[in-house]
Amino acid sequence: MSTYSLSDGLASGAPRTSRVPLLANWIRESGAGVLASVAWIALGLSCLWWQDVGDWSRTHSLGIAAFIIAALALFGTVGADYLGAAGQALHKRAPWLVALGVFLTVWEVATAKFAWLPLPFFPPPQAIIEVYTDDLPKLLDSVLASIKLQLGGYLIGATIGFLTGVSIGWSRAVGYWVHPVLRFIGPLPATAWLPIAFFTFPSSWSASTFLIALATGFPVTVLTWSGVASVSNAYYDVARTLGAKPSFLVLKVAIPAALPHVFVGLFMGLGSSFAVLVVAEMIGVKAGLGWYLQWAQGWAAYANMYAALIVMSLLCSGAITLLFAIRDRLLVWQKGTVKW
């Protein structure tokens, strides 16, 4: 009985779908892409139609670039069938392309054209582009300085944290001595050490490295420790009956079993070390993106600040993406991991 009614439903449903107008189908397939093209044309027009209220040199270039993006979106959508994977990728991202075009158009009109937003504080998009083209060397130097400082401190902190965590988790004697110290010092925000660190360390660079390492090391230590401590005894029993020596138990049982926890610690350490990096650069180190931000504020160069913020966000996001890529590689055996 029920199977009959099911097939009846299917049969009566089939002609209905085929009667859907072609227009509706076309809108569903290409609507977003065409809309994206329209949004970016609007951005181009808004750049070129009205006069700027201030003096910006990249307005014309931005307008042209907007038209080029609009054209690419349109051709990409119309010719999606011939573009294969690229067409698919564009189709998937078209709604975001619409949103971005609309946002930039509103931003452009509200700042450069009618100054609805108070001007020096809200620079138009072309002002930020101007920073990237005209102040590039200084910005790049800052990026490199930040990466160098962050990478050094993070690697030192992560290594020490990992080794400490394994030792505490494995040896009762080490735990007895290190655990109280960890409880006393760990929860203190690393930035609280800033004034002392800049006095006691020979250079601001070594002081900042120490602080970043400290901020990284604490979560890595605690999570590595908890990972090693939570390894099931059954694994050790199995390994021991198969002839494993203590070094094998640490290197081939405890550490791989603890690795998922370790990566949570590395992730948390990365987050808190970013905060320390920026503060350290703003206060002590005379280089890096934090310093660039501070410097831009001193000159009331607001466009430079936004430009530096965007770069900083890309760098932090990129660092986390890299960490997750490494984790996915090392922990392929885990099921159901979060995709970043």
Next chain:
Amino acid sequence: MVATALAEAVTHPATGAALDIEQVSHAFDIDGTELPVLSDVSISVEPGEFVALLGPSGCGKSTLLRLIAGLDKPKAGRLREDEERIRNPHPSRVVVFQDPTLFPWRSVWDNVALGLEAQGILRSQRQRVDDALDLVGLSPFRDAYPHQLSGGMAQRVALARALVNDPKILILDEPLGKLDSLTRITMQAELVALWQRKGFTTLLVTHDAEEALVLANRVIVFSDRPARVKADIRVDRPYPRHRGDPYLAELRRQILGLLGLDATW
């Protein structure tokens, strides 16, 4: 050719070890109070025997296995493998636990290779891992991860991980306890075949009287905790055995009687 033929000749006839359990007693310390689990247990196992240890759940059978494996030390008494005192775990006595406890971060092949790797002889003896996987019929799954396996397959991998070491005593701690009944019957037959082929001494802890009678040529019945040996029964029947065999049914009735379950039978 000659070398392999020789190896066959050496490994085939009874490679099992004798096992002597002499007046072993054991107890757990739980919050300062002593809880006796084994009381004056003496068992002597011949090389190549298949002995089932049967008893009510929680009676201390698994504790005895841990002592035999060398994972724990008895409070009193002595355990000997081929006249040599058991003090530590050794790959000649391998345990297959109720849970397969495969290492989830290792592929099937790497799990089976665990023992050889721990002993530092994997590099020269990789073939043994392949052979062990062949033996349990899981070669196609060599690169799979444990979470991709069914319960029966995982337990087969655990068996291969034990067998790759060519143990003299194979210790099975309810290895089939959590499997569905069909897989269980298949694996019982496989176990007997492996034991007949390899000739290792086998100790099987179980609380299933039928399983004990189908597999073992000797069934030792334990009392409630603290476990004492209540009966030592020879099962002189040829393999393969049939569950409906009236001789085994009669033995089963006796064993359940010893466990105090004759009323429900």
